Amino acid sequence: MTALFALATSLLWGLADFGGGLLTRRTPALTVVVVSQSIAVLVLGTIVVATGGFAEAGPKLWYAVAAGVVGPVAMLCFYKALALGPMGVVSPLGSLGVAVPVGIGLVLGERPGLLQFAGIAVAVMGIVLAGGPELRGAPVQRQAIIMTLVAAFGFGAVLALIAEASSTVTGLFLALFVQRVTNVTVGGAALYVSVRRGARALPEGGGLRMLLTALPALAFVGLADVAANGTYSVAAQTGPVTVAAVLANLYPVVTVLAALVVLKERLRTVQAAGAGLALVGTVLLATG
Numbered sequence: 001m002t003a004l005f006a007l008a009t010s011l012l013w014g015l016a017d018f019g020g021g022l023l024t025r026r027t028p029a030l031t032v033v034v035v036s037q038s039i040a041v042l043v044l045g046t047i048v049v050a051t052g053g054f055a056e057a058g059p060k061l062w063y064a065v066a067a068g069v070v071g072p073v074a075m076l077c078f079y080k081a082l083a084l085g086p087m088g089v090v091s092p093l094g095s096l097g098v099a100v101p102v103g104i105g106l107v108l109g110e111r112p113g114l115l116q117f118a119g120i121a122v123a124v125m126g127i128v129l130a131g132g133p134e135l136r137g138a139p140v141q142r143q144a145i146i147m148t149l150v151a152a153f154g155f156g157a158v159l160a161l162i163a164e165a166s167s168t169v170t171g172l173f174l175a176l177f178v179q180r181v182t183n184v185t186v187g188g189a190a191l192y193v194s195v196r197r198g199a200r201a202l203p204e205g206g207g208l209r210m211l212l213t214a215l216p217a218l219a220f221v222g223l224a225d226v227a228a229n230g231t232y233s234v235a236a237q238t239g240p241v242t243v244a245a246v247l248a249n250l251y252p253v254v255t256v257l258a259a260l261v262v263l264k265e266r267l268r269t270v271q272a273a274g275a276g277l278a279l280v281g282t283v284l285l286a287t288g
Helices: 002-023 029-051 061-084 087-107 114-130 142-164 169-196 207-213 215-238 241-248 251-262 269-287
Strands: none
Touching: 002 029, 002 215, 002 241, 002 251, 029 061, 029 169, 029 215, 061 087, 061 142, 061 169, 087 114, 087 142, 087 241, 114 241, 114 251, 114 269, 142 169, 142 215, 142 241, 169 215, 207 215, 215 241, 251 269
8 A cells, every 4th residue: 555655645746747847838936836726726725624634733733834834945945956957866856765765765774675775776876867867967056956956855854744734635635725725825935035135926928817717737846745645644644665666756757748649849868767677676665
């Protein structure tokens, strides 16, 4: 069950990232984040009311609040690092956030078997290579490296925090709702400041009409991201966090393959090798 839910997480996150990447080609990234997460808030709020989830409010929700604050900050750092580039260095480094939940699992006493340790090593290597790292070429600014590592730590921290935010299904819906409300609050504040500084908030060339046209895609991105957080939480609670975290972080492979199928992008040799290693690591983790 752990492997199944964790792999579902990677699929959902990978597709959400792919959709978000397409949307940000015309729409400011902050707008994509705020609108997609606002849609998720509406859906989750309805589910929480219908299931009576508010009755499970408790101290654990502070983990969800923390995840809601850390997530947008990490994403903004990541976008800034991508802008500084080169993306071929920044993107693979961003996936190193998997070390946070894996490290926490090891500190708490989890001891994967030999095959699973091998699977973790192989899968993480595959994740990094699937991003198409640039081993030579343009120099990397120190600021880009620092911001990427901050973002990676933030991504990993969100995984760890959301896994601790609830222990029941209805509690999970409430935790995800609180996390998304916090996401929208933080992201909305950042968008407001950005607009005040002269940045645009609406899609280039299409304005509000284009944004409304994109609502179905924005809804998919927001809801897929929420669902991924939910399946990861279940995966982390039903089995070793070390295994769940690594399998869930296979999402860069999904994004790369989606670009291959939909956009007809060619895989670089290093990306193809990464996807293959990720698959081998998955098999080792699932059977170890």
